[in-house]
Amino acid sequence: MNPPEVRPDPAFNRHGAVAELLAQTPSGAVDRLQAMADDLKIAYAPNTLKSWRADWRVWTEFCTREGHAPLPATVPALRAFVLERIAAGRKRATIDHYLATLTVVHRLAELPSPMDSMEARLMWRGLRREHLSARQRQARGLTMDDIDRIIAVLDRAKPRDVRDAALVSTAFETMFRRSELIVLRIEDLSEEADGSGRIFLPNSKTDQEGSGFLQYLSPETLALIRDWLAIAGLVEGPIFRSVPKSNKADRYAHPLSDRDVARIFKERALQAGIDPTLVSGHSTRVGAAQDLIAANFSGAEIMRQGRWKTERMVIRYSESLQAGRGAMARLKKSRRNPPE
Numbered sequence: 001m002n003p004p005e006v007r008p009d010p011a012f013n014r015h016g017a018v019a020e021l022l023a024q025t026p027s028g029a030v031d032r033l034q035a036m037a038d039d040l041k042i043a044y045a046p047n048t049l050k051s052w053r054a055d056w057r058v059w060t061e062f063c064t065r066e067g068h069a070p071l072p073a074t075v076p077a078l079r080a081f082v083l084e085r086i087a088a089g090r091k092r093a094t095i096d097h098y099l100a101t102l103t104v105v106h107r108l109a110e111l112p113s114p115m116d117s118m119e120a121r122l123m124w125r126g127l128r129r130e131h132l133s134a135r136q137r138q139a140r141g142l143t144m145d146d147i148d149r150i151i152a153v154l155d156r157a158k159p160r161d162v163r164d165a166a167l168v169s170t171a172f173e174t175m176f177r178r179s180e181l182i183v184l185r186i187e188d189l190s191e192e193a194d195g196s197g198r199i200f201l202p203n204s205k206t207d208q209e210g211s212g213f214l215q216y217l218s219p220e221t222l223a224l225i226r227d228w229l230a231i232a233g234l235v236e237g238p239i240f241r242s243v244p245k246s247n248k249a250d251r252y253a254h255p256l257s258d259r260d261v262a263r264i265f266k267e268r269a270l271q272a273g274i275d276p277t278l279v280s281g282h283s284t285r286v287g288a289a290q291d292l293i294a295a296n297f298s299g300a301e302i303m304r305q306g307r308w309k310t311e312r313m314v315i316r317y318s319e320s321l322q323a324g325r326g327a328m329a330r331l332k333k334s335r336r337n338p339p340e
Helices: 008-013 016-022 027-043 046-068 075-087 092-108 118-131 146-150 161-175 219-232 259-270 283-294 300-304 312-317 318-322 327-334
Strands: 190-191 199-202 211-219
Touching: 046 075, 046 092, 075 092, 075 118, 075 211, 146 161, 146 259, 146 283, 161 199, 161 211, 161 219, 161 259, 161 283, 190 219, 199 219, 211 219, 259 283, 283 300, 283 318, 300 312, 312 318
Parallel strands: none
Antiparallel strands: 190 199, 199 211
16 A cells, blocks of 8 residues: 655755655654754754765665655565665665664654564574675775875975875874864864864764864874965865865865865875775774774773774774784794794
8 A cells, every 4th residue: 555645844845854754654754753853953963864864865766666665664675675785786884874774764753663673683684694794894094104105295385285284194193084074173273382283073973962072183283284274375164175276266165075085085095105995084093093002002092082982993993903913923923033
């Protein structure tokens, strides 16, 4: 049976992150989603709402093609959807994200989520075992040595190179995510008596309450940022901005996007002779964590620096290093370098 046609209130359409949830939704759920629209915009970061909207669009487009009702979702529809996503080359983490979004939408609409059922859990467990590996390809870490190599080949007379030197150095030292780097503002930058700096991040993926986070910048990195701001003539607003080829007065008006950050990391790695194929927008976080692990900082210290809530990612990033410190590695090294 097809669900009843729903005509959302036109005034509600301004809430883009929620409006798309209304298509083919039972009318009672529509009312609940409408009532929560403003609260959702306040309660969740824009990037979270954006990711939900993107996931929901993928789901509803599948349902339209295959004749399924988007809400409430059924286990057979979810099975078909997951199989289609696997066939399209999507990784386990991406499909996990789709399913988590569907669970959120069902709960917002006060509808039972099929992922809460044992049937759905067994379905997803079986498909994972049959088709997917739980292990994702690890992004290559850009370590402190790599950052030095990248900065060394940049031309300090070119605005784009000056910006990128400041960007990669800031990304490494702060361990900020690319979505966090692009919202850093000049007004939130300060200098200490010893020449080091502080940069305040108002909110982030792991700080939905907006408490903010103050992070250290070395004197060297602060100087790189100052050089960039000076050459671009910037005194307020976003720190990291695009550098178009034109010489218009507003050439530095547009902040970088998160995709720009990932692209810059890859391009600058290649320029420095580093294989860019495994470099991603997370590479500075990975590399910084690896350097901290190698320097024997504790897991708790690294978690606090990178603002991880669990030690899982720290453990993941340290796998290669820990393998090199294992019993067999130590045995072989002792045989190659016997005590005198």
